Amino acid sequence: MKKFLHRLLTQEWKSARVAHHAVLEAQDPQYGAPHAPLPKPLSQALHALGIRRLYKHQAAALDFLRSGHHVVVATPTASGKSLIYNMAVTEALLQNPHAHALYLFPIKALSRDQWEALNTFFEAVPSATPFTAAVYDGDTTSHQRAVIRRKPPHVLVSNPDMLHYALLPYHAKWESFFRGLRYVVVDELHTYRGIFGSHVAQILRRLQRITDLYGARPRYVFLSATIGNPGELAQKLIDQPVKTVTHSGSPQARRHFVFMESEGPLASLAARITQDAVRLGLKTIVFTQSRRMTELVHMSLLRAAPHLAHKVSSYRAGFLPSERRSIEQGLAEGRIAAVISTSALEMGIDVGGLDVCLLVGYPGTIMTTWQRGGRVGRSGGESAVIMLPQPDALDQYIVRHPETFLNGSCENAVTDPDNPAIVAEHLPCAAAEIPVRAEEAEAWAPSRQQALLSATNRGTLVQSEDGQKWFAVAPYPHRGVDIRSVGPSFTILAPDGQNKTRWIPIGTTDGVRAFKECHPGAVYLHRGRAFVVQSLDLVKRIARAVPQDAEYYTWVKSEKETEILEILASKPCTAFIARLGRLRVREHITGYEKKRLFTQELLDFTPLDLPEQVFETVGFWVEIEEAIVERIRRANLHYMGGIHAMEHAAISMFPLFALCDRNDIGGISIPLHPQLGKSAVFIYDGYPEGIGLAARGYDIVEALLERTLELIESCPCDEGCPGCIHSPKCGAGNTPLDKEAAMEVLRYLLGRKPLGAEETKGGLQQEEAQGFTRPEASAAKPEPAIGFLDLETQKLAQDVGGWDNKHLMRVSVAVLYDHRRKTIEVYREHEVSTLIDRLHALDLVVGFNIKNFDFQVLQAYTPKPLQHLPAFDMLEAVRQQLGFRLSLDHLSEKTLGRKKTADGIQAVQWFRENRWDLLIDYCQEDVLLTRDLFFHAIEKGYLIYEDRSGKRLRVPTPWNLEKILEEYGQKEDKKRTILRRHRPAGA
Incomplete structure (x- = not known):
């Protein structure tokens, strides 16, 4: 390793250079012990396997499980996570030999790898009844499946696909297994994000319906690479609380992280570095970001060092299962010294001790980078991870800011368990397994209830006569749900090398990629060879490609x-x-x-x-x-x-x-x-x-x-x-x-450059108020819900480019006076959504310049169209009567004898100085002043103003409260009807 690193760091590269070299020092182990000692047979098994002590995170997770909690463990690669669930399951089996566990892995290769490790563990446990495990996946023969169903093993190792297609639909055949189910292990949690995660969330909810039917209450154990939100993601998948363990106690050998820059072709540089590593006897894995790059690196390596043809291989999704297993075995046994892979090998498949990890392109996330880098150094030796950035913005950003990666926290894994389309696909599956009951659906979220209605309207579900149950129309709707991809998958066919008239599959792609990667004329790369697509059959979902020495790629x-x-x-x-x-x-x-x-x-x-x-x-x-x-x-x-x-x-x-x-x-x-x-x-x-x-x-x-x-x-x-x-x-x-x-x-x-002041377009600035009285309200009838509103802003018009941009001024504080309750409600910015809900519940909202200012500011916070609120704007009403506008300050002074003491500029200054007491008092006075003016106008029939010559004159206010309420109530009903019939896009 030292010789390789010295050469990498000191030699003159033709079109590349080392941009940053970080040394991650070794970390000592941190041990822990569970609160209660392990059963003697389990302790003996651990000793037989050379395990004398548990790491801190292993002990903590085991304690949570023993207490009956669901647990997620998110620690680095090779930190001993599998031991946690193997110990918990073994302890359960020692207590009850009729218990069962279900292990779920996202890919078949990982399932078989973990099955072998589990058998080794079980063999070390002294027990009168040997514990059994079996793999049940797409590669299990029909005969083996029948044997497993007749006598389920203690541990069934499978994947979400088989759970969806084979176990849940036929749960009656697995009754003894589900009745005894004590643990469900979900490994590689971080892969259950995006569309796949949405599907798996539905599958696990269906599993819970089945276990409820048979009276089982299994504990869920989630294992993940280090992500930003392991607990949140696990809880989304099963909709139950989950305990989180994230602090790893496992040791870590010394690692080197090298960031390089390149101006030349990355495939050639990656091939050269790989060649050097193999020549020095270092087992190497090369990760790429695409199938195309995987094949380009492989081709470059074969051209530069043809004598290594039998020692290197590419590996990616789309390979046939037999090809993948042959490569995995060759790498584990040492016959293959280097493998070039897409993400297909980043998960914990045991391929032996690796020394060098070459990342051709930033893997896209901090989590994935550590996951891939964790494939090397697992045997305790010094290792190196080398990143070659692509000419891509994120790659270049990471190389220019290596601290973002080295010191940054891992990203959040995001999925939507309530995706309406996916829920609607899985509801018929759930109903085919166990009819959906009305009392069950009543506890669902509104979005799920809507999906139930949609599936019923589409005819994939049918209701019983009494309306209390839903049944699936199709006997086996599961086959119509593809949990891995969006749209139907396509098969890529190529001529058989032995028989040119016969076409054989060389790969698959999903429906989304087919249009972009398998269109007529597209170059499809497979194991170092180029194929040109001749045709794309959209009905049969087949792409036919022929081998060709294409010196180009397509986009x-x-x-x-x-x-x-x-x-x-x-x-x-x-x-x-x-x-x-x-x-x-x-x-x-x-x-x-x-x-x-x-x-x-x-x-x-x-x-x-x-x-x-x-x-x-x-x-x-x-x-x-x-x-x-x-x-x-x-x-x-x-x-x-x-x-x-x-x-x-x-x-x-x-x-x-x-x-x-x-x-x-x-x-x-x-x-x-x-x-x-x-x-x-x-x-x-x-x-x-x-x-x-x-x-x-x-x-x-x-x-x-x-x-x-x-x-x-x-x-x-x-x-x-x-x-x-x-x-x-x-x-x-x-x-x-x-x-x-x-x-x-x-x-x-982002406010780095201010928009600056624009000419005021005759707009009246927000008016403030001073002083208030509390007139007695006379009401012979039950009082309507009338609210008086005013708000202050965080910014001035000049800060946002003028009065046309009022929606950018943001709320500092808003005050609502509820006339019926006689209460004053104060809202700050984080409470604006509550204020908006209150406004929609009122019979009438009254304000001064409310439509052209207050609502314009508030509209930025809600998709609900505020122009449909029943609102009476006093400024608007006065302007209609006189033909010109008067300010709130002027009307209040001349009518009520109360002059304002500040203005909107002062209110913004108070906000910036954090003077909330003055700001809130000021806004409250404004609201109550607006109320007093409104009722003066209602009771007296006029307001007072002063013209330019100094004459005090009346503004007629023929405002009748009942007519106002009736008029605005009718408008509101009419608008709501229109909205229901024709919901405007974007509103």
Whole structure:
């Protein structure tokens, strides 16, 4: 290892250099002991396996399980997590030999690897009745399955797919197993995110229905790589509280982390480093970010060192099971010295001791990087992890800011267990297993109840005569639910080498990728060979490809548009409004480019005629005000190029906050969105109905834009490059892009550059009040719910670019006087949603300039259209009577003899000085003054004002409270009816 590191760090690389070298020192173990001693047979087994003491996290997790809790353990790779559940299950079996456990792993290779380890563990346990384990997956023969069903083993090792397709639908055949089920182990928890996680959440909920039926209460044990929210993710999957163990007590050998930069082809550099490591006897694993790069590195290595052909191999999803197992076995036995893999080998399959991990491209997340890097050094020896960044914004950001990775916390794993489309798919499965009961459905969340109604209306569920049960229409609806991918999968066929007229499968791809990777003319790489797709059959879901010496690769171009279906949430940020909502995305692939291998030189463009892809999802967006647009254009910058670049860079930075990659999210930037009437940048979940990423993005939108600006500003290029604003998946071919415009837009949005003062367009500034009296309310009838409202803001109009941008001014404090209750309610910004709910519950809202100011400020916080509220605006009513406006200050002084003592500028100053006592008192006085003026006008029929000559005159106020309530009540009923019939998009 020393010789290899010395060569790596000191030699002159032709087009690369070492940017940063970090040494992670060894860590000593931290031991612990469970509260109660282990049973003697279990202690003997541990000693027989060479385990004398437990690590701290192992003991803590075991104590939680013994106390009856569900547990998630999130510690680094090779920290002994599997021992935790093996000990707990063995202890349960020693107490009750008829007990059972279910082990779930996300991939078959890991299942068989852990099954072998479990058998070794069981063999070490002295017991009168030997404990048994069996693998039940897609590779288990029909005869073996029948044997296992007749006599279930103590531990059944399987995966979520088999649980969905084979165990739950036929639970009656597994009755003894489910009755005795004491533990459910869910390994590699971090993989159950996104669309896969949404499916698994439904499967585990269905499992709980089955165990409830048979009277079992199993404890769930989740194991995960280090992620930011293990407890939250585990709880989402089973909808129950889960105890969390995250502090690892396992030792860690010395590790080297080397960040490199390269200006040349990464595949060639990776091949050269791998060749050096193999030559020095170091077992090496190379992780890539794509199937294409996996094959390119393999091809480069074979060209540079053909004598290593039998010692190296590629490995990725899409390989046939027999190919994968042969490679795994060769690596474990030492016959293969290096393997080039996609993410398929990052999980805990035992492939023997590895020394060097080469990351060709940043894996996209801190968690995944540590997971892949944890594949080396497991035998206790010194190891090295080397990262070669791609010409990609996130990769370049990590190399320029290595502390973000080395010192940063792991990202959150995001999934949506309530995805309506996925819930609707699984409800017929659940009903086929056990009919859904009405009392059961009554306890469900509204979204799940809606999915039940939708499935019933679609005819996949049918209700009993008494309406108390739902049954599945199809006898086996499970086969129609693909829990791994979105849309139907496609099979890639190629001519058989032995028989050219016969086509054999060489791989698979999901429906989303098929249009982009298996279109006619696409280059498909497989095990170092290039295949060109001849045809794509959309009905039979088959792509036919022939081998060809293609010295190019292909990349599709597309056009997209986004329609807002519903706004779910809204909030004002520094100088913009962020919203979360349901979107309809349309994408049309227009053609593909051919680019030369290694140099990426554009060769030509070929049009394609493929059907448009349309799906509904969840997204968030940043609304950009016209004031910013004007400033960008006045600076002679390309505005569309600026927001397009901002979109690319923001998507690049998104994985710093959530476990995802570019394929999980999409984006579109629009200079004038027809529904919004302004510019906006959208980022959305790349799957139907959403998977929770957009909701996460909405929560951290300001932090995301901060990182986005940091990325662009720190890039040394002049006009933009793949390291900052170019996107490898841009359907528009990375045009137009304007780096300087992107930075300027972001600086305005984040308040780095103030929008500055704009000319006041005759708008009346928010009026403040002073002093108040409490007139006695006369009411012969039950009093209506009338509220008097006023609010103060955090910013002045000049801070947000003028009065047209009132929605950016943000609430500092709002006061509502409830006339019926005679109470004053004070709301700060974090309580605005509660205030808005209160306003919607009132019969009438009264204010001064309320429609043109207060509601404009509040609208930034809610998707509910405030213009439909029954509101009486005194300023508006006075202006209609006189033909001109009078201020609240003027009317209060002349009518009530009370002059205001401050103004809106002072209120903002108080907010900035944190003088909440003065600010709240001031706003309360304003509200009560508005109330007093309103009832004076109602009772007297006039207000007093003074003209320019000094004459005191009356403003007639023929306002009748009952008529006002009747008029606004009718308007509200009418508007609600219209909204129910025709809900406007984006409202």
